[in-house]
Amino acid sequence: MHEPSLADLRSRVGKKWRLYEADVIPAWVADMDFSPAQVIVDAVRSFLAEGDWGYVDGREHDRMIEAGVAWATARHGWSPAPSECRVVLDVMQGVAASIQAFTQPGDGVIITNPVYHPFGWAIESSDRAVVEAPLTDREDGFRITRAALEAAVDRGGKMLLLCNPHNPTGRVFSATELAVVAEVASEADLIVVSDEIHADLVYEPHRHIPIAALAPAIADRCITLVSPSKAFNLAGVGCAMAAFGTPELAARFDELPFALLGHPTGTGVRAATAAWELGGPWLDELRVRLRANRDTVSDWVGENRQIGHRVPEATYLAWLDFRPLHWSVEPHERLLAKGRVALSSGVQFGTGGAGHARLNFGTYPAVLDEILHRMESALAETRLVL
Numbered sequence: 001m002h003e004p005s006l007a008d009l010r011s012r013v014g015k016k017w018r019l020y021e022a023d024v025i026p027a028w029v030a031d032m033d034f035s036p037a038q039v040i041v042d043a044v045r046s047f048l049a050e051g052d053w054g055y056v057d058g059r060e061h062d063r064m065i066e067a068g069v070a071w072a073t074a075r076h077g078w079s080p081a082p083s084e085c086r087v088v089l090d091v092m093q094g095v096a097a098s099i100q101a102f103t104q105p106g107d108g109v110i111i112t113n114p115v116y117h118p119f120g121w122a123i124e125s126s127d128r129a130v131v132e133a134p135l136t137d138r139e140d141g142f143r144i145t146r147a148a149l150e151a152a153v154d155r156g157g158k159m160l161l162l163c164n165p166h167n168p169t170g171r172v173f174s175a176t177e178l179a180v181v182a183e184v185a186s187e188a189d190l191i192v193v194s195d196e197i198h199a200d201l202v203y204e205p206h207r208h209i210p211i212a213a214l215a216p217a218i219a220d221r222c223i224t225l226v227s228p229s230k231a232f233n234l235a236g237v238g239c240a241m242a243a244f245g246t247p248e249l250a251a252r253f254d255e256l257p258f259a260l261l262g263h264p265t266g267t268g269v270r271a272a273t274a275a276w277e278l279g280g281p282w283l284d285e286l287r288v289r290l291r292a293n294r295d296t297v298s299d300w301v302g303e304n305r306q307i308g309h310r311v312p313e314a315t316y317l318a319w320l321d322f323r324p325l326h327w328s329v330e331p332h333e334r335l336l337a338k339g340r341v342a343l344s345s346g347v348q349f350g351t352g353g354a355g356h357a358r359l360n361f362g363t364y365p366a367v368l369d370e371i372l373h374r375m376e377s378a379l380a381e382t383r384l385v386l
């Protein structure tokens, strides 16, 4: 695969490479630097060449849904009913729309913080309350606990917004943990919205378990959101699929104002369909590369022992704990100022995020080496100051 130079990457028009000044290397937003799969490029090209750019017919949605269900069946052993699936513009639209459809203003929505920060925005902007069920940071990694979930229910949680695999910690929740989630959800009559956008970026020996695949009792209260946009790097082009556990849930979603959901684009539907129908081999190669990068990051952290890190079980995101360094500013600020490398702020992921930063390693090895080299310089400067 052709590896672009830093100059090539800097000339890109996407958000990742444009937000910061030209001498900064971005390792923040969850976009990768790799070019998309040729099969997806071809599908989008032929759609554009056909020039049939009117509103997308429902049969195109059906084809995408069929591809999504076949993918979920083959890759994750989970077969949602196609009749209970809907195409949505993106995962966050699915999240925000589900909050509207299944809760009332003032209701609490539970999150497992620190977590993908737009969850909080979606909850608060629709006049619902964020209720935290913090992950427990144990020796063996971050865990969801029954105690945290029950406490969140006691504080008014009516819906659980799950993120599995989890961003930013990289956890892939086990069957045992998910069973606890399912039990609490049943006992407390919670609706579960499960954002599984990172499901296809899981590293062996871990395995993604869609929570709706655990048992019918949990599926019946579940809305699962999936999309090829992270694994296939299509955030600016793709779309997403919402899978409802029952016809009743799907019907309630369908009652949302039409204009709120908008029109999925022809490019998005074609790109997602191509990813799920044809993208398997590309993805399998990508995961090998990402795994090597993941190991590069954890080896590097191993040499810089002051930084806390748990090797991610999924995603191309490393959650780094800089608290042992006792920096007076948040790590992303310091790394930007001293290393000219832009990680995501840990604080933005909510309670539990302070003192952390999230590193995106979805890039070419040479770029990753440069990122780590720059971080090393920022750390070395700290050591001198200390």
Ligand SMILES: Cc1ncc(COP(=O)(O)O)c(C=O)c1O
Residues within 6 Å of the ligand: 030, 089, 090, 091, 092, 093, 116, 163, 167, 195, 197, 198, 227, 229, 235, 239, 240
């Ligand atoms: C957990 C999670 N959910 C949702 C999204 C955004 O997805 P979309 O662009 O489909 O709204 C991201 C993007 O990084 C994410 O990490």
